[in-house]
Amino acid sequence: MKKPFVTLDKLKEITARYPTPFHLYDERGIRENARRLKQAFAWNPGYREYFAVKATPNPTILKILREEGCGADCSSLTELMLVQEVGFSGSEIMFSSNETPDEEFILAHKLGAVINLDDFTHIDILKDLVGIPETISCRYNPGGKFSISNSIMDSPGDAKYGFTKEQLIEGFTKLMGLGAKHFGLHAFLASNTLTDKYYPALAAVLFHLAAELKEKTGADITFINLSGGVGIPYRPGEHVNHIEAIGEGVRRAYEEILVPSGMGNVALYTELGRYMLGPYGVLVTRAIREKHIYKEYIGVDACAVNLMRPAMYGAYHHITVMGKEDEPADHKYDVVGSLCENNDKFAIDRMLPKVDMGDLLVIHDTGAHGYSMGYNYNGKLRSAEILLREDGSTQMIRRAETPADYFATLRF
Incomplete structure (x- = not known):
């Protein structure tokens, strides 16, 4: 069982300052x-x-x-x-x-x-x-x-x-x-x-x-x-x-x-x-949508532009539903992002505790080849990077991109 290096209470404190999604590193x-x-x-x-x-x-x-x-x-x-x-x-x-x-x-x-x-x-x-x-x-x-x-x-x-x-x-x-x-x-x-x-x-x-x-x-x-x-x-x-x-x-x-x-x-x-x-970084994201068709889907506010490895070659990244670590993993989900690509999936048929809208999800082991492989497909913007300092304080070490960044290199 993988355990995050950050608690739910600490994450709530961090997300009050920095909107999800973001990569969080453990100094x-x-x-x-x-x-x-x-x-x-x-x-x-x-x-x-x-x-x-x-x-x-x-x-x-x-x-x-x-x-x-x-x-x-x-x-x-x-x-x-x-x-x-x-x-x-x-x-x-x-x-x-x-x-x-x-x-x-x-x-x-x-x-x-x-x-x-x-x-x-x-x-x-x-x-x-x-x-x-x-x-x-x-x-x-x-x-x-x-x-x-x-x-x-x-x-x-x-x-x-x-x-x-x-x-x-x-x-x-x-x-x-x-x-x-x-x-x-x-x-x-x-x-x-x-x-x-x-x-x-x-x-x-x-x-x-x-x-x-x-x-x-x-x-x-x-x-x-x-x-x-x-x-x-x-x-x-x-x-x-x-x-x-x-x-x-x-x-x-x-x-x-x-x-x-x-x-x-x-x-x-x-x-x-x-x-x-690798183990000292996580992608923090929030459940924002659910879908019930042939499979059960949980949509999060992160997508493959924030973590390409699962979409690129099916890489496994463990997921913790924060605050529900001790609950039974009795729901099968595909955890997906919002790209117009069917491979934009952080997990396929993953057994997790019941995910409710607004839950914070931690995607593990993104400290290497996570943010660095980001891109701007679909006009999506790369997330912030936050450092959890040894004293428990946090520091933004890279701000999230804005639409102005996306348009900065274009010429009309």
């Missing part, structure tokens, strides 16, 4: 989770988490994470501009992009960001634009399938990202010839994994590759970026990843593979988004 939970992650990898002196900005691109959230020692992983021009405004600079910024426009490489270089190249052809592009920096990273794609214990499988061979091993060997050699002195290695092989074995397995792949690259090219590999992929349990009863066990599994692989290869000083980086923020 205490965010900070505590960032500290757990940092402690799990404290055995590696150079460790740093580079938060995936695309997951939750809000400056107040980014400032909190920076205070907790995190860097920022960016993948676009505006994300680079955002973290610059927040105060990130130099090696606090990782720039990982693909099919990268020239202006993005130029700004990343200007900010002193660590550039993580996605493709062999980008070497000459970067050289001609700004020159090759002394520290550079490259993304690896092993191809084929990647599986763990027959439960997690992804298909790197179908992904558009990264170098092949052969390209990395040639690329590292070429980059050294162009002035690169220190190298990083990066890979992302599976998404939202619910097993403590994923990161250690990925680490082993990268550690073996790093040792081989050092042997074949002589490159000074100073860091390895394990990227993201550590998941969260969207459904009640799913496995909860234990970051302490994950960190320990990576440590064992490090000592078994890198240390004997003379690479015991390599720093480890992560770029987690969903794990960092």
Whole structure:
């Protein structure tokens, strides 16, 4: 049973100030989770988490994470501009992009960001634009399938990202010839994994590759970026990843593979988004309509523009009817928004307590890839973002859009 991090009484207080729908974030939970992650990898002196900005691109959230020692992983021009405004600079910024426009490489270089190249052809592009920096990273794609214990499988061979091993060997050699002195290695092989074995397995792949690259090219590999992929349990009863066990599994692989290869000083980086923020954000919405035809429908004042994941690929998000947590879930509903699209459904055939008009519903685990995936279809407007501070106060950290915002870019 998932429990919201906010009570009904507190929500009533918040909704008296801010109209629904809105995304609500839990500062205490965010900070505590960032500290757990940092402690799990404290055995590696150079460790740093580079938060995936695309997951939750809000400056107040980014400032909190920076205070907790995190860097920022960016993948676009505006994300680079955002973290610059927040105060990130130099090696606090990782720039990982693909099919990268020239202006993005130029700004990343200007900010002193660590550039993580996605493709062999980008070497000459970067050289001609700004020159090759002394520290550079490259993304690896092993191809084929990647599986763990027959439960997690992804298909790197179908992904558009990264170098092949052969390209990395040639690329590292070429980059050294162009002035690169220190190298990083990066890979992302599976998404939202619910097993403590994923990161250690990925680490082993990268550690073996790093040792081989050092042997074949002589490159000074100073860091390895394990990227993201550590998941969260969207459904009640799913496995909860234990970051302490994950960190320990990576440590064992490090000592078994890198240390004997003379690479015991390599720093480890992560770029987690969903794990960092997902459980510490909720979408707060209100039941405003009901419909009784072939199915029972509850219409809410949020829609897919506020949370795209269920409409986009049927993702599950748990729903709590606030104040009715202890009542039997004996009513079957589709919980839907108002878009003129039949996939605008937060839940299908979901068993919930009886929902009455005006009830507040909390849609869980929207702290990452929630607001950030919003859009303006049907002329709908994106909602506010509210931060629940550690002291119990609230702060609007992004106002809701208005019709004036919608019309601001139009020309009549």
